[in-house]
Amino acid sequence: VVLGSGGHTGEIVRALQFWNPKKYALRTYVHASDDHISPLKVAEIEEKEQTAAKKGKEGFSAVRVVPVTRARSVGQSWLTTPFTAFKCGLDTLKALRPLPDVIVCNGPGTAIIVALTGRFLGAVLFKHVGIVYIESFARVENLSLSGRIIRPFSDKILVQWPQLLEKYSGLEYIGLLV
Amino acid sequence: MRLLVLSGATAPFELLIELILSEEVLQSVYDAGVTELRVQYGMAEAMYEKCRQRLRQRLDDQLDKDAPEWAAVDISGFGLTSKIADEIQAADLVVSHAGTGSILDSLRAGKRLLTVVNPDLMDNHQRQIADRLAAYQYLVSFVPLKREDDKMALGASIQALLGAPIRPLPPPQSTKLANLIDTVAGIV
Numbered sequence A: 001v002v003l004g005s006g007g008h009t010g011e012i013v014r015a016l017q018f019w020n021p022k023k024y025a026l027r028t029y030v031h032a033s034d035d036h037i038s039p040l041k042v043a044e045i046e047e048k049e050q051t052a053a054k055k056g057k058e059g060f061s062a063v064r065v066v067p068v069t070r071a072r073s074v075g076q077s078w079l080t081t082p083f084t085a086f087k088c089g090l091d092t093l094k095a096l097r098p099l100p101d102v103i104v105c106n107g108p109g110t111a112i113i114v115a116l117t118g119r120f121l122g123a124v125l126f127k128h129v130g131i132v133y134i135e136s137f138a139r140v141e142n143l144s145l146s147g148r149i150i151r152p153f154s155d156k157i158l159v160q161w162p163q164l165l166e167k168y169s170g171l172e173y174i175g176l177l178v
Numbered sequence B: 001m002r003l004l005v006l007s008g009a010t011a012p013f014e015l016l017i018e019l020i021l022s023e024e025v026l027q028s029v030y031d032a033g034v035t036e037l038r039v040q041y042g043m044a045e046a047m048y049e050k051c052r053q054r055l056r057q058r059l060d061d062q063l064d065k066d067a068p069e070w071a072a073v074d075i076s077g078f079g080l081t082s083k084i085a086d087e088i089q090a091a092d093l094v095v096s097h098a099g100t101g102s103i104l105d106s107l108r109a110g111k112r113l114l115t116v117v118n119p120d121l122m123d124n125h126q127r128q129i130a131d132r133l134a135a136y137q138y139l140v141s142f143v144p145l146k147r148e149d150d151k152m153a154l155g156a157s158i159q160a161l162l163g164a165p166i167r168p169l170p171p172p173q174s175t176k177l178a179n180l181i182d183t184v185a186g187i188v
Helices: A006-015 A038-046 A049-053 A081-095 A109-124 A145-153 A163-167 B014-020 B023-031 B045-061 B084-090 B100-108 B125-135 B150-163 B174-185
Strands: A026-032 A062-068 A102-105 A130-134 A156-159 B002-006 B036-040 B074-078 B093-097 B112-116 B140-142
Touching (some): A006 A130, A038 A062, A062 A081, A081 A109, A102 A109, A102 B174, A109 A145, A130 A145, A145 A156, B002 B014, B014 B093, B045 B074, B084 B100, B093 B100, B093 B150, B112 B125, B125 B140, B140 B150
Parallel strands (some): A102 A130, A130 A156, B002 B036
16 A cells, blocks of 8 residues: 555545455555655554454464655656656565555555556566556546556556546546545 | 634645634624634644734724624634544534545534635645535535635625535445455455
């Protein structure tokens, strides 16, 4: 799960309200290295009443919280972005060992770099790394740049407003997620 | 009745603070039946203090007359808090900047919400989400035009909020999403 920071982390935490992390032997939470708030939110995802009741493979349960270089800061020049994005990708290669079965992410550039890196690494190693991308609640009229970039690579791109289905192909709508 | 104003935790929304802490809007707030006004000023502390000071000055200038009605509204403020959910829970009405997080926090707590769009923000997806949610009647939206009549218009919007036909936001499809994630991961 990639926690992008600020409102994006907020949306992911809300969206994962009923998701049971304990069904997964290993949960890796990736966040930008300068984001000190997102790691605190991991507890909200991991320790929920619902998941306490539904036990999964308890024997294997493990949680990791891993920082990576932020791919692009707000307002950062697009000229320098390839360098930070590259560094983010390198950090991700180290973070995603072993490779996950699925990466859940939303809008921030860092999340996209992590997801794409995971996907490509998987392709190289002949393992399918699934991507579930959750477009923001605020995206009513059009997909974000992140959504458009990740679209060809995602297993699922979930939007929260049905009108987006008419504008783009390959999207899925199951209702509000936050 | 308590009104909570959320001006945002990261970007200062000085216009909202200025409008709320004006005599005209305070009077409307009083008329709406609000007794406590709680202001999250975030990064706009200077503006908050300046407005409070201006109000105190107005009251001092009028010591020889009866205090204006709006003076009865108890005003308090704070910058940032980790317990925003508690503040929202304690409020009866919320007036907030149109940030997604604040909107969700307020609506999911079941509070009547008036969003105020910041006209100075470059990208206006805040405008888009506020308009869309208002069209569906999940909240009431106000867009300041940076004119003198903003105060009157905001006051009117706050009073409209009380009686507006507001519908609850549909519940999140959290279980469907959880199942979908598990399916992509190959977990049955």
